[in-house]
Amino acid sequence: MSSIFAWAAALLLAACARTPEDPVVARVGDQAITRKEVEEFAASLLPGLRSAKSGQQARRDYLQTLIDEKLLVRQARDQGLDTARALVADLERACRQKAVEAYTKTHLEPRIHISEEDLEARFAAEGLARERALRRLVVRTRAEAEQLRAALEGGADFAALASSHSLEKSRAARGGYLGFIDRTWAARLQIPPQVFESLPAGRVSAPLPLRDAWQLILFAEERSADFKARRPRLQRAAWKEQLSRQHRAAAEELAHEFGLRVERDGLEILRHKRPGLPLFPPLSEQEAAAPLYIYERGQITAGEYLDAFRRAGVRPGLGDSLEVARAAWQLVIPEYLFCEAARREGYLETPAFLQWKERKEVELLLRALRQRAVSDPLALTDEEIEQFYRENPRLFAVPAELWIQEILLEDAEQAAQVRQRLDAGEDIAGLVQLSQRPGAAQTGGKLHLHSYEAPIYGELVPRALEAEPGQWVGPVATGEGYSVFRLLEKSGGQAQPFAAVRDRVKATLRFRREEELFAVLVRAVREQYAGQVRVFPEALGQVRLP
DSSP states (O other): OHHHHHHHTTTTTOOOOOBTBBBBEEEEEEEEEEEHHHHHHHHOOGGSOOSSSSSSHHHHHHHHHHHHHHHHHHHHHTTTTGGGOOOOHHHHHHHHHHHHHIIIIIIIGGOOOOOOOHHHHHHHHTTTTTTEEEEEESOOOOOOOHHHHHHHTTTHEEEEHHHHHHHOHHTTTTTTTEEEEEHHHHHHOOOOOHOOOOOOOOBBOOOOOTTTTTEEEEEEEEEEEOOOHHHHHHHHHHHHHHHHHHHHHHHHHHHTTTEEEOOOHHHHHTTSSSSSSSOOOOHHHHHSSSSSEETTTEEEEHHHHHHHHHHTTTOOSSSSSHHHHHHHHIHHHHHHHHHHHHHHHTGGHHHHHHHHHHHHHHHHHHHHHHHTOOOOOOOOHHHHHHHHHOOOOOOOSOOOEEEEEHHHHHHHHHHHHHHHHHHOOOOGGTTTTGOSSSSSSHHHHHHEEEGGGEEEEEEHHHHHHHHHBBOOEEEETTTTTEEEEEEEEOOOOOOOEEEEEEHHHHHHHHHHHHHHHHHHHHHHHHHGGGGEEOOOHHHHHTTOOO
8 A cells, every 4th residue: 555645544533432342453552553443544545545455464454554653653752743843833723723613613604594585686696597608719819810700700600610720629629619608607718797798699709818819709599597507506605705704703703802902013023024025024033923913812923924824825914004904804813713712612622622633743743754754855866767757657648538438336246247238238328227326327327537546446547548449348346346337438648758747757756765765764663663562363353344
C-alpha cells in the first residue's frame, strides 16, 4: 500500500471503546489497537490503496500501518515536536476552526428558513425561467469574426461555417450547437446579460470577446425552464446568502456580549504598514504579539490578523484604520468570537471534540516528523530527471478519457453469468437494470472514466485502458463489486514531450525520493521500539476484511 495515503486515511479513524466484542489485536507500549480500528481503517481506504494480499497477511498489512502511526507519534514527541511553537499554533488554529464549524451548525444554521415562495421569486428575479437554444462559432481574431459575420448576414449557413471554422472542434461537428442555456449559463459563456435578453432569434451577434478568442452567437427557439430542475441550485444560493447574513448578525451580537474593543498598539502597527508588495509585510516578534482587538478571555494580535489573510490567500487591509477594521470584521473577528462562544458553552470539553483534537494533533505530528526527515534539499540532476521520464512514460502522458458501458454486480458468479449472456448476444438494455452502479438504469450503463481515477475504481481503469472497443471484458473485481463492461470510446493517453512536462517529472521524482527517505525513518523507528509492540494473532484473525 502507498504509505502517504495510508497515513492520511488512518488519521480519520475515531477512537473506539474497548469491549469484549471489540478485542485488542495489538499493543504499542500502553496503547491498544482494537479489531474495530483495523476494520474501519481498511474500509476507509480506496480500492486501489488496499492491500494486494489476502487473509491474515492483509490484516497484518493494515495493522502494521496503525502500529507505525503510533510509533512515529512517539518518536515525534520524543523529539519535542509536540511543543514546537509552529505546531502548537497550527493545532490552536485548527481547534478554533472546528469550534466555529460547531457553533455555526448549532446556532446559525437553525435560524435559516427558505420557503418555496422565496425560491420561486428568486427563480423569476434571476431570469432563470427562460432558456434559449444556442449556437456559437469561436475564432482566434476579431477580424476573422467580422468576416464570418458578414458572410452569415449575406445568407451563409451558421452550422456549416461553425463546422469548418470554429475552434471548438467538439462542437463544430454539431454545427456549433451547445443546447439550451439560461442567463446564468450565458454569463459563464461570456455572453453579456443584455445580449442574452435582447438578441432576436435567428440574428447573429456582433463579435463578443471570449478569453483569448472571439465568438459569434445565434439563438434559435426558446422554452420555459423547469423550476424543479433549478430548485437545488436556487436552494444552495439562498442558503449561502442567509447564512452570510446570520454570520454577520451573530458576530455583532457576540462582539457586544464579549466587550470587543480595538487596541491602539496593534492598530498603529498595521496602519503604518504600506499596502501592496510585499502582500504580507514582515512583523518583528514584538509587533506580531501586539494586541489588535481584546475581548472577554482573549485577544487577536497583529500577527494573527496577518496570518489569517496569509492562509486565505487574500490581501489584508493595511495603511488605514478603517481598512484594517473592515478587513478584520470580514475575515478575522467572527472566527475568534464564534470560537469563544463555543468555548463558553463547553463544546471544547466534549468527548467528540477531544477525540477530534487528539487525531488532529497526531496528523500534525506526523507531518512535522516527515518534514524533518526530508528537510535537506534533494539535489536532482538533469540526467536523473530525464531518465525517470523515460522509465515512466505513462505517468506523464496526456490523461486518457474513457467511455464504457458496464453492469456492476455484487456477486462474482452472477457477474460471470451476465458476461456469458452478453457473449451469447443478449442486449445489454435488458440486463442493465441488474447493475448496482447508481444511475446505471438511466444512463444505459454508461460510465465516464479518466486514467487518473484508478485509485477510485481499482482495476476497472487499467483494464479499460487495455480493452479493445466493443469487446466485453470481465468480470473485473473493483472496490464496489464485479464489473462486466465494454469500451465505447477512448481519447488521450499519448506521450508528451519531455520539455513540456519537465517540472512535473522533477516534482514527481522528488516526491518519490522523499517517500524513500520517510520509509527509511519508518524502518528505523520500528527497530527502535520493537520491544514495545505486541500482536495477538488470534484476535487479529477476527478482523473482517473489506
